[in-house]
Amino acid sequence: GAGVSQTPSNKVTEKGKYVELRCDPISGHTALYWYRQSLGQGPEFLIYFQGTGAADDSGLPNDRFFAVRPEGSVSTLKIQRTERGDSAVYLCASSLTLGTGITDTQYFGPGTRLTVL
Amino acid sequence: GDSVTQMEGPVTLSEEAFLTINCTYTATGYPSLFWYVQYPGEGLQLLLKATKADDKGSNKGFEATYRKETTSFHLEKGSVQVSDSAVYFCALILDGNQFYFGTGTSLTVIP
Numbered sequence: 001g002a003g004v005s006q007t008p009s010n011k012v013t014e015k016g017k018y019v020e021l022r023c024d025p026i027s028g029h030t031a032l033y034w035y036r037q038s039l040g041q042g043p044e045f046l047i048y049f050q051g052t053g054a055a056d057d058s059g060l061p062n063d064r065f066f067a068v069r070p071e072g073s074v075s076t077l078k079i080q081r082t083e084r085g086d087s088a089v090y091l092c093a094s095s096l097t098l099g100t101g102i103t104d105t106q107y108f109g110p111g112t113r114l115t116v117l
Numbered sequence: 118g119d120s121v122t123q124m125e126g127p128v129t130l131s132e133e134a135f136l137t138i139n140c141t142y143t144a145t146g147y148p149s150l151f152w153y154v155q156y157p158g159e160g161l162q163l164l165l166k167a168t169k170a171d172d173k174g175s176n177k178g179f180e181a182t183y184r185k186e187t188t189s190f191h192l193e194k195g196s197v198q199v200s201d202s203a204v205y206f207c208a209l210i211l212d213g214n215q216f217y218f219g220t221g222t223s224l225t226v227i228p
Binding site for chain 2: 033108
C-alpha cells in the first residue's frame with residue numbers, strides 16, 4: 001500500500017512568513033509524529049499525535065510552531081513568523097498503536113525541505 | 118537524558134569489505150533499539166530493531182546485537198555492496214513514543 005506522503009517536497013519562503021507542511025500517514029495508522037532534521041544531524045522529535053490529540057508536544061521549539069490533526073488522519077505542521085533557523089527537513093512518520101498504548105515501528109515520509117531566506 | 122551516540126563518518130569502504138558502525142546509548146530504563154537507513158533521495162527506512170537485551174536484529178545481511186552491559190547496538194555487515202551506500206541512523210525509543218536519533222553515519226561503498 002501507499003506509504004507516508006508529505007507535501008510539498010520543497011518549500012522556500014521569506015523570513016517572517018507563515019508556512020504549512022502537510023503529512024498523509026499510512027491508512028489505519030493512529031499514531032503520527034513530526035521530526036525536524038537539520039543538516040548533518042539526526043531527526044529531532046517535535047510532536048506526537050494519538051488520533052486527533054497531541055499526546056506529546058514537548059519537542060516543539062517555541063510557540064511559533066503548531067500542529068493539528070483534526071480528523072485523526074492528515075496532519076499539518078504550521079510555522080508562524082518563520083526564521084532562518086527554521087530551515088531544515090521536516091519529517092513525518094506514522095505507526096500502528098498496540099493495545100497497551102505502545103506504538104509499533106514508525107514509517108517515515110520523504111520529508112519537506114524548508115528553506116527560509 | 119536519553120541519547121544515542123554513533124560513530125562519526127563519513128565511512129568509505131571497498132565492495133565486499135566488512136562494515137562496523139558503532140552505536141552506544143544512554144537511557145534511564147530499558148529502551149528498544151533501532152537502525153534506520155536513508156538512501157540518497159529517499160526517506161528513512163527501518164533496517165532492523167531489537168527490543169530487549171541480547172536480542173539480535175538482522176535484515177539484508179546487516180546485524181546488530183543489543184548489549185546491555187556495554188549499552189551498545191553496533192551495526193555490522195560481513196560484505197558490503199555499492200547499493201549499501203547510504204546514511205545510517207541509530208535510534209532508541211523508551212517509555213514514550215518519541216525516537217532519539219544519533220547524528221547519522223554516511224557510508225560510501227566503492228566498486
